Amino acid sequence: MGRSIVITLVCAIALVTAAAAGQDNEAAARGEKRFEECASCHSVAAGEHGVGPSLHGIIGRRAASIEDFRYSPAMRKSDITWTPETLNTFIADPQMLVPANRMAYAGLIDPAERADLIAYLQQATK
């Protein structure tokens, strides 16, 4: 009796984790479409710069840390480390978080769309 409860519990936990992973994947899939907003300037491939720097490895990266990309003084002085949270604030209104940065992008207003985009970035920039 006791044993079957344990088994049921284990299965339930596995199901929850699988469901969470599934949700992340769905969010990331939606976020891939949102990334169209960024794709005219950014690539997620390492070393591939466009108008903006490559976003490869962006999570955990310090702002303005890519050697061969010409950042603005504002970005270089910003003292930010890119996490899901700082990215969320930045993408919502780039000029608010880093005034006078040179990214020509007004911001993504919808929080749900930002969450999707960040879910995508977490997967695609690894």
Place this chain on the structure above:
Amino acid sequence: MATRLKEVDVVIIGLGWTGGILAKELTDAGMKVVAIERGETRSTEKDYSVPNVRDELRYVQRHDLMMNTARDTLTVRNNRSEEALPMRRLGSFLPGEVVGGSGVHWSGHTWRWTDMEFKVRSLYEERYGKTFIPADMTIQDWGISYDELEPYYDKFERTAAISGKAGNIRGEILAGGNPFESPRSREYPLPPLTPILASQMFTDAARNAGYHPFPRPSANASRAYTNPDGSKFGACQYCGYCQRFGCEANAKGSPHMTVIPIAMRSPDFELRTHSWVTRVNKDSTGKKVTGVTYTNVLNGEEFEQPAAVVLMCAYAINNVHLMLLSGIGKPYDPVSQTGVVGKNYCYQTGAAATLFFEGRHFNPFMNAGGSNASIDDFNINWAFDRAPHGFVGGYVVGGGFNTVLPIGYRPVPAGTPQWGKAWKAATAKWYQTAMQISASGSVMANRNNYLDLDPTYKNAFGLPLMRMTFDYKENEHKMGRHAADFINQTAKSMNPTTMNPATARTDPWTVVPYQSTHNTGGTIMGTNPRTSALNKYLQSWDCHNLFVVGANAFPHNSAYNPTGPVGALAYWTADAIKRYVKKPGPLV
């Protein structure tokens, strides 16, 4: 002695909108293509990004992306009794000199010209009789129809990311679009740009007066977008630096970020920059061309590039110049009205009023190139009866902003001193409160407006400059007065605090100030080799392996900006060339 290079399938002279489209289409079709471009390569990443691009001195005053008049220019006069003088500084029009051509620094207003242009003579004669068209007005039908071009318009609109609202899909008239447009097969690829206060106020005024305003279609992406070739666009940021600038957000449809990089990926494509084509060479029969001769402008070295097919894509007036320099086709003579090369050169006219509203804030620094609401009630609306007004053609009217320069834009009411304390106070007071309503009008071909080689002046290569003989005629004066009256009436209905009224352009045309880079004609398309230089596939009647692509092919100029049909015809010509290479010879 020119170094002779290995023959290729296709050589393209000039890599702007038309050259870019043809380079991509023909390399896709498996041809070996070389493009020869006098300018250098520039990119959004290095050159057009923030902050470099926001430089009014560099791009507006010093014409950084435009042709260098110290090397080549035109001589200009109003009529044959005058001596033409060289235009030493750019003014009225600003052709590009860079990879991407004028397509880098254009504004993006993109229209579909209709059968009202393509069948101009037949339509006017049928409705108003033969005598309605003045004897010296050399308009003629184009030999092409809207229906033939429709799929190619559609293709160009998708490539260049046009934002707009359809007014007619397959015959169904749709609210909010241009009800006078010809039927399109589907909606624009992107929704219209966000309206601005000036365009909204014009929309309201026009609608209240019973007209049909719609958002002007333009190649400023209203949203992020990926075109059918996979080129990626950012969303327009309304930064206010559009016309004369490259786009910092990759939001303006331009060849340097669409068709050209795609052609560059093909191993069958080669681009040679800093290379100036001086001549297209003919074989001994004179019935075929053999390639081009060009000079490397960095070191003066001369080359001959043989090719099975030659495409002139050097911008309308430059194409005509190359035809004259190469001796292809009979030069036009206005006295005997014989010959075709140089014939039917046309430009555009217009009128504009500035309206001042005390207390309103137009934020003129925030706009896209195409932030404009327009009406076509006096343009492609055939129900508008021209008989009482006595002119052929029409004009499109719009309210909005396009590239309001931080230094150059200084609207003040007429009568304000032009310098000093009073001027300073006025410019501070009125800057935020002004908006414009302006009209762009067609110019009909006239036997006395034409292009030929100048007898006196030469360019840096020792070749004769091209001479432009042009002025507005009575037809344009009448239309200009009609447009000015309409604008002033609409402006008054909006109750501005004060206004600088519109007047018709009736003074002789001059090369200053900037008017528009919408030069047309000179090697026109048509159905008869005696009255046109090109057939409907833009193929030379004289040399069947030469195609001359651009607004040089337009038999007259409409009120609209030209690049809609320029782009569509480039795609149309690409298809014709794919047929041509299978069976070389005249296509009609």
